[in-house]
Structure formats: C-alpha cells, structure tokens
Amino acid sequence: MDKASALTILTMEHNTLQMIRTATITDATGRAGHLLTTISASMIALGFVAQVVPPAVLLTLMLVVFAALFLIGLATLFRTVELSIEDVQAGLGINRIRAVYAELEPSTRDVFVRQMHDDTLGVGVDSGQTGWRKARRPRLIGTALGVSGLVNLVNGLTSAVIAGAAAGLLGAGLAWSIVLGSVVAVAVISGFGIALGRIGRRGVAPITTRYPRNHPN
Secondary structure (H helix, E strand, C coil): CCHHHHHHHHHHHHHHHHHHHHHHHHHHHHHHHHHHHHHHHHHHHHHHCCCCCCCHHHHHHHHHHHHHHHHHHHHHHHHHHHHHHHHHHHHHHHHHHHHHHHHHHHCCCCCCCCCCCCCCCHHHCCCCHHHCCCCCCCCCCCCCCCHHHHHHHHHHHHHHHHHHHHHHHHCCCCHHHHHHHHHHHHHEEEEEEEEHHHHHHHHCCCCCCCCCCCCCC
C-alpha cells in the first residue's frame, strides 16, 4: 500500500475514533446529569412532604425513594464505566495512529503536542492527569475525578441516606444514624471504586501496546 492510501485510511479511522470519544463523553455526562437532576427533584419533593408528615413516615419515604435512586445510580455507574472503557480504547487507537503518522512522515514527529504512546498512561496524560504524577497512584486519582468517580461518590452518599433512614426507623439516635451512614458511604464508595477499577483494567487489557513510552517515538 502506498503512503497516500495509508494516510487516507488512517485519517478516516482517526476521525472515527475522535467521534467515538466525543459521543462517549457526551453520553456519560448526560447520564450523570440526569441522575443528579432526579436526586435533586426527589429531595425537593421530600422537603415539601416533610412539612406535613410525622418523622416515621418521612424516614420510610426517604428509605423507599433513596433505595430507588441508588438502583438508578448503579445502572448509571456501570454504564459510565463502560463508556469510560470505550473512551480509553478510542484514545489508545488515536495515540497509535499518531505514532504511525510519525513513522510514515518523520518530519511531523516534533509537531504533535499530544501523546504518541498507545498505553493507558499516554491516554491519561492526554486527559490532563499530568498534575498527579507525584501521587502514589495517579491513575486512581484521575479515575476518581472522572464521571464514573462522581457517580460512585453520589451513590455512596445515597447509600448513607438509606442507612441513616433505616437506623432512624429502628430507633437509633441522630448521632448513631450519622455514624452508620458515614461508614456505609465509605464502604460503598471504596468497594465499588475497587471493583470498577478492575473492570476498567480488564476492558482495555485485550488491546496490545505497540508504542510504549520507551519506544523511539
């Protein structure tokens, strides 16, 4: 295949992958926005109801409503993780194509300001995670600050409300309800954070690395 044909094919694939990244980001932020809107509307409704019902009824309503919100949050969380995996896969492809560009036309090698390494670290650098390089686990911090990390945090807070409402219905005082809710929130956020990190690593594992950071490019 001649160089011109190769560049045409690579350019088309580059544009396709870029559109995929745009679509995944739009979908993920849209889903997270819908989740936050639903939670906000539910809290406003509960605020009005709290003025006319006794505490036991309010706690029961909170338990039911936030349990439903937690289920919605779980669906949102797993979908945003899938979208994050798809986004990283597209980013790996773009970085690989950029490296091939430099191989086909070496004079362009110094022109690119984005990464030419098709590994997750290269995609992370392109995502602006360079500020966390001195951290012990910079990729974990970058993931926690993403859309899936935000949804995981919201789900943890939702689970805290569920635990607190359940404790209140069982006769626990305010202090114990807050303590129980805090423990549940930390457990849910940490547990799902670890699980989602493993899912993400498995999602990008099938993609081999051809241009690692020690590559001449």
